[in-house]
Amino acid sequence: MLSFGHSSIVAGYVVVTLCLLLLGMFSRWHWVAKLGLVAAVTAAWCAVYFALPAMLGWPTDRDVPRRFNLVAVYIQEPDQTSGKPGAVFFWASDLDPDADQRPRAYRLPFSPGFKSVFEEGQGKLRQNIPQIGELEEDDEVHGVPADRLQLGQRSVKIKFRDAPPSGPPSKDAAP
Amino acid sequence: MINSAAASPAFFAAYALVALLLINVLFFTRFAWWLKLASTALVLGLYWSSWQAMPALLGWPATSGMPERFNLSGLSIMEPEKNGANKGAIYLWTTRFATANGEIVPRAFQIPFSPELQLKVAGAGTKLRKRMPQLGEVVPGKPAAGGHGAGAIDLNFFDMPDPLFPER
Numbered sequence: 001m002l003s004f005g006h007s008s009i010v011a012g013y014v015v016v017t018l019c020l021l022l023l024g025m026f027s028r029w030h031w032v033a034k035l036g037l038v039a040a041v042t043a044a045w046c047a048v049y050f051a052l053p054a055m056l057g058w059p060t061d062r063d064v065p066r067r068f069n070l071v072a073v074y075i076q077e078p079d080q081t082s083g084k085p086g087a088v089f090f091w092a093s094d095l096d097p098d099a100d101q102r103p104r105a106y107r108l109p110f111s112p113g114f115k116s117v118f119e120e121g122q123g124k125l126r127q128n129i130p131q132i133g134e135l136e137e138d139d140e141v142h143g144v145p146a147d148r149l150q151l152g153q154r155s156v157k158i159k160f161r162d163a164p165p166s167g168p169p170s171k172d173a174a175p
Numbered sequence: 176m177i178n179s180a181a182a183s184p185a186f187f188a189a190y191a192l193v194a195l196l197l198i199n200v201l202f203f204t205r206f207a208w209w210l211k212l213a214s215t216a217l218v219l220g221l222y223w224s225s226w227q228a229m230p231a232l233l234g235w236p237a238t239s240g241m242p243e244r245f246n247l248s249g250l251s252i253m254e255p256e257k258n259g260a261n262k263g264a265i266y267l268w269t270t271r272f273a274t275a276n277g278e279i280v281p282r283a284f285q286i287p288f289s290p291e292l293q294l295k296v297a298g299a300g301t302k303l304r305k306r307m308p309q310l311g312e313v314v315p316g317k318p319a320a321g322g323h324g325a326g327a328i329d330l331n332f333f334d335m336p337d338p339l340f341p342e343r
Contacts, residue, residue, distance in 0.1 A: 012221045019196050019214060027204050037196070044189045051186060055229070057237030057282040062230050072249025072268050074281045089281050091249050091268045103251045103266050104234040105283045126304050 013045060059089050059107035068092035070131040070160065071103045073122040078110055086110030088118050092133060114158070121160040130163035193218055236266050236285035245269035247309040247332065248281050250300050255288055263288030265296055269311065287327045299332035308335035 020041050024034050071091040078086035088108045093101055108114050121131045136157045197218045201211050248268045255263030265286045270279050286292065299309045314329040 012225050015217050015221050016193055016196065019193075019200060019217075022206075022210075022214075023196070023200065023204070026206065027199075029203075040192060041196075044192045048186060048189045052232070053237060053239050055232050056235055057240070057284055058233055058280060060230055060233035063234075071251050074248050074268070074270065076279060084278060087280075091251075091281075091283065093251070100235075101253075102236060102264075102285070103249075103268075103283065105236075105268065105281060106234060107280075126306070128304065 016041060057105070059105035061107045064106055064108075064135055064156070064158075065092070065094040065096060065099065066135050067095040068133045069095055069163070070121050070125065070133050072125070073118045075115055075118060076110070077115075088114045090118060090133075095132065117158055117160065124160070124162065131160045132163045134159050134161070190222065193221065234283075236283040238285050241267075241284045241286075241313060241328070242269070242271045243313050243315075245271050245311050246335070247299055247303060247311050250296050250303070252293055252296060253288070254293075265289075265292055267296070267311070286330075289327065292330060295330060295332060302332075302334065309333070310335050 020037065023029070023037065027034075069092060071093060073091075074089040076084075076086050076089070078084060087110050089105065090108070091103050091105050093103045121133070124131050136159065197214060200206065200214050204211075206214075245267075246269060248270050250268065251266040253261070253264050253266070255261055265288055267284050267286065268281050269284065270281045299311070303309055310333045312331045312333070314331055
């Protein structure tokens with residue numbers, strides 16, 4: 001899948017501004033309507049601009065790197081009373097040298113398998129043993145996915161191993 | 176899944192406005208048919224590409240919006256490089272108290288690096304490793320000593336109080 005990021009949103013701004021320009025220059029609307037349209041589009045861009053930061057920081061459920069350095073784990077157990085399915089959140093940095101090195105937050109659906117694997121990784125982190133996570137595609141069929149929007153995506157397995165010793169203990173920390 | 180109740184209305188409104196613009200172009204102008212077709216294609220492309228771009232934004236640390244008090248779930252310190260190419264940063268993974276529906280979702284933040292803040296955060300990290308939950312508080316109106324750039328803040332960390340158990 002192509003990754004668009006910010007450039008797509010900038011392109012969107014350009015496209016809409018072009019449309020507005022065409023309408024302003026070549027339509028026969030009253031000048032009040034044109035002015036109102038300019039004000040409305042400007043307000044919309046301001047709203048989007050200020051809304052974007054509110055999206056940052058929250059975990060994503062896509063693009064888990066093939067190999068990553070595990071920074072922290074947060075497990076939310078399912079709640080049978082409220083029906084919440086639970087989730088496994090983890091914070092990791094991509095080990096690909098060409099990738100952004102900032103830690104990124106991820107979210108996986110809760111499962112006993114994920115919980116077990118991540119709890120083990122979390123335990124090692126507490127002992128100050130850095131953990132490298134590796135993604136493997138899971139060929140086993142696990143039945144109908146809970147979220148039908150996930151149809152077509154292959155489920156994955158994650159394995160952790162101790163990072164090779166390479167210097168002083170990590171400054172990262174996790175509970 | 177995009178988790179941002181604050182962002183959705185703004186994006187919906189922007190999408191609706193663009194749709195309104197397109198309707199005006201299609202029905203209330205005398206532009207050539209190919210121009211109208213191109214406008215429709217451009218707007219549809221805009222919707223698709225911006226929707227595809229949303230997930231790429233998720234997961235990365237935010238530089239604003241840190242709650243005044245938070246539970247510390249994880250931390251990562253990137254020290255500045257001596258040649259000045261990288262000014263360094265402190266990343267915190269935090270949870271706030273349960274939301275209205277009881278779901279707790281950790282959120283990541285990025286704060287400009289400062290030596291004083293690094294010491295505080297590293298100290299909190301040591302306690303976190305020892306399974307001592309840490310409560311973080313933003314010190315109002317005061318950037319950390321040595322902090323630089325917009326968004327520099329100061330934090331204090333405290334051991335979380337023991338939960339109260341009802342008397343039997």
